[in-house]
Amino acid sequence: MTEVINILFHPLPNAIMTLLTGLSLVYWLFTMLLGDGFDFGDADVDVDFEGADIQDVESDTDLNAEGEAEPSFLSKAMDFINIGKAPFMVIVTLFKFIGWMITIASSLLFQLGNYGWKSVFILIPIFVLTYFLMHYVTIPVTKLYQKVGYTGEEAHEFLGRIGTMRSTIKGEKLGSAEIIIQNDVIRLNVKSVDGKEIQYGDEVLIVNETQDKKYYYVQKNINLNNF
Known part of the structure; x- marks a missing residue:
């Protein structure tokens, strides 16, 4: 048991990812206790990514040669990992879990404990790798939500505002x-x-x-x- 705890919290990258994954576990436990469960009909992000972007996005649109609006970089990035086709928190939890598993494996394979606090930099390539893996991991998840009638985030009605x-x-x-x-x-x-x-x-x-x-x-x- 001591060995398992040591692997989960040492070195620093393991501790960070264990904590992040643990927070997601606590979230889902509270969700289950409150009776919501894995709600297939609700969304966690209320944004219509086809025609609107949250203010924090620096560049909302790009214009092509004909002057027509194209989806923002953030919209394309989120679409790549199927955000909107499955609830946001499900995608985030999967991201943390996969990143956590890769981090644990990397710490054992590359003996990251020998690098002290500098080992935290391994998280950068791990996050990049996890992002690209998420494109394929989320495909069966989105198919499941489609079968149960999940239609994505409800878009705001903007006319008249x-x-x-x-x-x-x-x-x-x-x-x-x-x-x-x-x-x-x-x-x-x-x-x-x-x-x-x-x-x-x-x-x-x-x-x-x-x-x-x-x-x-x-x-x-x-x-x-x-x-």
């Missing part, structure tokens, strides 16, 4: 606007509905959306403050 411009748009130029829903700041790709100039900081009303929801049409919101 008021937002604030975070760029200046005019004509066919694409820009971005921010809206706040339940304390979440969400950034949308937007275009002027009539081509008129809308400046940075202007308050806008979302009036329409494209069929693929890659961007939304907005117009300047008229109220007593800016009339």
Whole structure:
């Protein structure tokens, strides 16, 4: 038993991954005790990654040669490991578990205990390897959730909401606007509905959306403050 504990918490990378995996175990234990279990119908992240991104993303969209909006790097990265096709916490738990197993194996194979605190740097390549492995590990998981009717995160309804411009748009130029829903700041790709100039900081009303929801049409919101 002492040997097992020593492997789990020594060297430092093992201790870090054991702690992270343990936190996920505690989360699922509380979830089971509260009666939620492995809920196949609820989502843990309430973001529509097709047309919106959380504010922390530095670059919301890229424009291709035709000027059309493309998914952000974060959207592509999350899609690679099937986030949205299975609950977020399930994906995170799998990531921690696989990373934990690789870390334990690496510590035994490469004798990481001899490197002291510097052994923690092994986590960088382990996280990268785990990320790519997750693409394949999550495939059967997503198939399972599809069979039980899981349809992914519920997207927000943005039409009719008021937002604030975070760029200046005019004509066919694409820009971005921010809206706040339940304390979440969400950034949308937007275009002027009539081509008129809308400046940075202007308050806008979302009036329409494209069929693929890659961007939304907005117009300047008229109220007593800016009339």
